[in-house]
Amino acid sequence: MAIHLPDNPARSDVLAGRPTLWTNPHYTENAIADATLPVQPSDVDEAQENWRRLAPLLETCFPDLKATRGEIRSDLVPLEAMRKALDYDDAQFGTLLVKADSALPVAGSIKARGGVYEVFLFAELLARREGLLMADEDIRRLAAPDAKAFFSRYTIAVGSTGNLGLSVGVAARALGFRATVHMSADAKAWKVERLTRLGVEVVRHDADYTTAVENARIAAESDSTIYFVDDEQSRHLFLGYSVAALELAEQLQARGIVVDADHPLFLYLPCGIGGAPGGVAYGAKKVFGDNVHCFFVEPAQSPCALVHLMSGSEDLVSVYDVGLTNRTEADGMAVARMSAFVATVMRRMLAGIFTVDDASLLRWLLSAHQNQNLRLEPSAAAGFAGPDFIVKHPAGKDFCAYQRIGDHLTGATHIIWTTGGAFVPEEQFQTFLHTANDIAATD
Numbered sequence: 001m002a003i004h005l006p007d008n009p010a011r012s013d014v015l016a017g018r019p020t021l022w023t024n025p026h027y028t029e030n031a032i033a034d035a036t037l038p039v040q041p042s043d044v045d046e047a048q049e050n051w052r053r054l055a056p057l058l059e060t061c062f063p064d065l066k067a068t069r070g071e072i073r074s075d076l077v078p079l080e081a082m083r084k085a086l087d088y089d090d091a092q093f094g095t096l097l098v099k100a101d102s103a104l105p106v107a108g109s110i111k112a113r114g115g116v117y118e119v120f121l122f123a124e125l126l127a128r129r130e131g132l133l134m135a136d137e138d139i140r141r142l143a144a145p146d147a148k149a150f151f152s153r154y155t156i157a158v159g160s161t162g163n164l165g166l167s168v169g170v171a172a173r174a175l176g177f178r179a180t181v182h183m184s185a186d187a188k189a190w191k192v193e194r195l196t197r198l199g200v201e202v203v204r205h206d207a208d209y210t211t212a213v214e215n216a217r218i219a220a221e222s223d224s225t226i227y228f229v230d231d232e233q234s235r236h237l238f239l240g241y242s243v244a245a246l247e248l249a250e251q252l253q254a255r256g257i258v259v260d261a262d263h264p265l266f267l268y269l270p271c272g273i274g275g276a277p278g279g280v281a282y283g284a285k286k287v288f289g290d291n292v293h294c295f296f297v298e299p300a301q302s303p304c305a306l307v308h309l310m311s312g313s314e315d316l317v318s319v320y321d322v323g324l325t326n327r328t329e330a331d332g333m334a335v336a337r338m339s340a341f342v343a344t345v346m347r348r349m350l351a352g353i354f355t356v357d358d359a360s361l362l363r364w365l366l367s368a369h370q371n372q373n374l375r376l377e378p379s380a381a382a383g384f385a386g387p388d389f390i391v392k393h394p395a396g397k398d399f400c401a402y403q404r405i406g407d408h409l410t411g412a413t414h415i416i417w418t419t420g421g422a423f424v425p426e427e428q429f430q431t432f433l434h435t436a437n438d439i440a441a442t443d
């Protein structure tokens with residue numbers, strides 16, 4: 001299907017695979033109040049309640065969570081040395097922070113917030129339904145050997161470019177489930193190896209992510225002992241991610257950072273299919289309302305959310321439909337078609353989307369390592385372009401003028417969400433650094 005994208009200042013850059021910023025013409029105040037959306041603000045509170053109830057079980061299953069009593073949290077850290085390196089020293093860049101989901105325990109990526117949540121919630125529901133867990137019983141009961149034997153009769157399946165598979169696989173195996181991860185051709189070898197070591201069955205599809213998910217869904221439909229974590233449609237994944245915004249609000253408050261009309265907040269969220277950034281953005285809209293502006297970031301050859309939302313089409317538009325290749329080093333974002341569910345929720349809530357090229361991802365990965373001691377994978381570095389697009393790009397300046405925040409930029413806070421990397425094996429990480437050094441040498 002060949003698609004004609006509408007006239008827009010970003011259109012020619014998008015079609016040529018050049019980094020650019022698209023601001024959403026349908027961005028609307030208080031869009032979260034739309035009662036017809038498939039999620040509602042109270043769902044975020046319910047998800048937080050679920051996380052709290054599951055925390056003792058999580059602490060029992062994962063010793064890494066002792067210190068946080070079962071909470072899966074990441075640090076919020078100031079961008080310091082890297083601020084200079086990125087040329088973000090000027091006061092007009094306001095306050096710059098990194099939300100380091102790249103170091104999240106259990107799964108080493110933002111996917112811990114979604115995948116672990118959905119698997120643990122399913123385990124609890126299943127156990128209650130089958131009489132294994134009584135109303136007032138201690139949830140840690142689900143880590144007992146007989147519970148594990150019970151869960152081993154079920155399989156958790158998921159399609160993944162890598163990190164969702166890791167988080168679902170780790171969570172499923174910790175409870176005793178069998179697990180099958182369907183992976184796209186882009187999946188990195190080290191992620192496959194790690195899953196195999198955990199006892200997860202990995203099915204490699206010689207196809208892209210959308211096809212891997214479709215195949216996984218079909219396999220699950222014919223078998224009632226398979227629970228399918230559906231990255232294209234799951235409310236649970238989305239809401240698991242959304243609770244990150246409540247954590248962020250607490251951390252901003254602890255730092256004395258105010259978010260209001262004079263102190264806008266910008267979030268830069270790497271996007272694959274859209275679930276993780278969509279969930280976080282939704283939670284942020286619930287907490288900060290119109291004072292937060294959420295931007296997705298995608299690879300210039302895989303901007304699936306950008307082409308779909310820009311097209312205005314009801315039917316999903318893929319990056320192939322506009323002649324792009326979906327080829328990128330950023331495996332977590334190598335997705336040709338976004339989630340229809342996320343598209344519906346984000347249509348009027350998302351401020352915009354910018355794109356980045358692979359060479360820049362590697363430059364930022366190197367700089368984050370040298371200057372901030374952050375261990376990132378390429379997808380996770382995408383947000384670093386955000387402040388530059390907002391402050392300096394013509395579309396960013398127009399956006400700020402239209403939103404009447406152009407005079408408040410020195411009081412703004414920009415948060416670069418780094419989404420994965422802690423589990424990258426040393427040898428693979430050195431290869432990233434090596435490639436990045438080669439790129440730097442030719443700059």
Ligand SMILES: Cc1ncc(COP(=O)(O)O)c(C=O)c1O
Pocket residue numbers: 109110111161162163164270271272273274275276277331332333335377379380419420421
């Ligand atoms: C490191 C990293 N960042 C961002 C994303 C994007 O998340 P989503 O596909 O839910 O949009 C992924 C997805 O796997 C990822 O692995």
